[in-house]
Amino acid sequence: MNKHLDFFAREMEEFGARRREFLEIGRRAGRFPSAVARQGQDGTDVEISVWCSNDYLGMGQNPFVLEAMKNAVDAFGAGSGGSRNIGGTNHYHVLLENELAALHGKEEALIFPSGFTANDGALTVLAGRAPGTLVFSDELNHASIIDGLRHSGAEKRIFRHNDLAHLEELLAAADPERPKLIVLESVYSMSGDIAPLAGTAALARRYGATTFIDEVHA
Numbered sequence: 154m155n156k157h158l159d160f161f162a163r164e165m166e167e168f169g170a171r172r173r174e175f176l177e178i179g180r181r182a183g184r185f186p187s188a189v190a191r192q193g194q195d196g197t198d199v200e201i202s203v204w205c206s207n208d209y210l211g212m213g214q215n216p217f218v219l220e221a222m223k224n225a226v227d228a229f230g231a232g233s234g235g236s237r238n239i240g241g242t243n244h245y246h247v248l249l250e251n252e253l254a255a256l257h258g259k260e261e262a263l264i265f266p267s268g269f270t271a272n273d274g275a276l277t278v279l280a281g282r283a284p285g286t287l288v289f290s291d292e293l294n295h296a297s298i299i300d301g302l303r304h305s306g307a308e309k310r311i312f313r314h315n316d317l318a319h320l321e322e323l324l325a326a327a328d329p330e331r332p333k334l335i336v337l338e339s340v341y342s343m344s345g346d347i348a349p350l351a352g353t354a355a356l357a358r359r360y361g362a363t364t365f366i367d368e369v370h371a
């Protein structure tokens with residue numbers, strides 16, 4: 154008897170019928186937005202168009218990018234070789250960080266393996282390190298933002314989506330002495346809404362808050 158595994162066996166039975174099925178596809182380099190999808194029990198391949206990928210600028214199919222990746226694999230092999238703490242920082246990652254910093258006019262940049270870990274890592278620190286930080290977070294912020302804020306342990310107020318009046322109400326009600334961080338996306342992933350950035354920046358200046366913007370979709 155194993156109560157732990159029994160629990161998951163019951164869960165599997167219960168959720169089996171509602172299990173989410175994901176479409177198996179292969180995108181085709183040079184033929185955006187075409188892909189081949191495997192469908193049905195017999196696994197027939199059909200051609201489809203994928204308009205919902207996040208490869209907005211087509212960099213995943215850009216011939217220069219593909220060529221550079223092939224050259225990098227030939228020279229350095231595949232994979233980063235492990236955590237930079239232990240195995241050292243991959244040369245190409247250093248080049249990318251330098252280029253990103255120059256692009257944004259900053260001293261340094263730090264890359265993460267995914268957008269999710271970037272939000273989680275950055276917000277854990279930015280919301281969590283300064284004692285007493287109060288966070289103001291848009292109600293439609295992505296799950297990775299919510300996770301990062303949760304991991305920071307910071308107290309937060311949720312403002313109604315893109316609602317500057319509500320954000321101001323919450324900022325005005327907060328203790329002026331507390332460090333404040335406003336967290337939002339510039340373009341929202343599910344609705345495509347654009348955030349009122351100028352108005353948010355004006356409020357941040359008025360109430361002495363820092364802004365953190367997720368630009369994944371922008």
Ligand SMILES: Cc1ncc(COP(=O)(O)O)c(C=O)c1O
Binds near residue numbers: 269297370
């Ligand atoms: C707004 C937003 N932030 C972060 C992420 C996470 O990015 P990634 O898929 O690179 O982990 C997503 C993913 O879709 C997103 O929509």
